[in-house]
Amino acid sequence: MSDKADEVIAEMSAAVELGRAGQTGPAREQLTALWERIGADGDPFHRCVVAHYLADLQDDPADELAWNLRALEAVDTLTDERVRQHHDSLAVRGFLPSLHLNLVEDYRRLGQLDQAREHLTRAQESLSALGEDDYGDMIRDGVRQAAEALTT
Missing domain, CATH: 1.20.58 (Methane Monooxygenase Hydroxylase; Chain G, domain 1)
Structure with a gap:
């Protein structure tokens, strides 16, 4: 199964591309809004990957640390079954x-x-x-x- 139609992944990918193109401010804003929409109890796969990419867009090392800790925290509740919905090899x-x-x-x-x-x-x-x-x-x-x- 693939979640290529997953709206969160699509929005995240678009924001990540903005960041890679040097538009870190808009990318950070889009990913932050996406994070807020997912919520603290949302899909752990979404929380992990969004937090992981948000960390890379932070200007302050302490903020980067906070986002990386959120990504690691989300992994604690993530299952192989869920990540394989995104890609069979994960x-x-x-x-x-x-x-x-x-x-x-x-x-x-x-x-x-x-x-x-x-x-x-x-x-x-x-x-x-x-x-x-x-x-x-x-x-x-x-x-x-x-x-x-x-x-x-």
């Missing part, structure tokens, strides 16, 4: 390396190195969930770079 455990990597970077930028190291460990422990593809390579490289940044 599994919840595959989200974890990226989500923890984002938190490593947020905490590092905020000078909270103990928390950064904790999420680095979690990211490293979850790397086996990644495929041998460009995305997996990108996340593994990011985890390696984050580890180096925390040891220098």
Whole structure:
């Protein structure tokens, strides 16, 4: 099953494209409105991906951290069945390396190195969930770079 007709995913994708085109303000506004519409008890897949993309559009590292924490929180109630409605190849455990990597970077930028190291460990422990593809390579490289940044 695919949720390609899912209006939330369509709206999110359009907003993400705005952000990638350099229109971060309008993208952030659209995703924030979408987040408010989804609500705190909404679909955990939607909450996870919208929060994940909203984090990338924040100017303040503390705000970025807050959105990344929301994305990780949503994963706690997300099921493989739900993510496979979006794409058959997905599994919840595959989200974890990226989500923890984002938190490593947020905490590092905020000078909270103990928390950064904790999420680095979690990211490293979850790397086996990644495929041998460009995305997996990108996340593994990011985890390696984050580890180096925390040891220098």
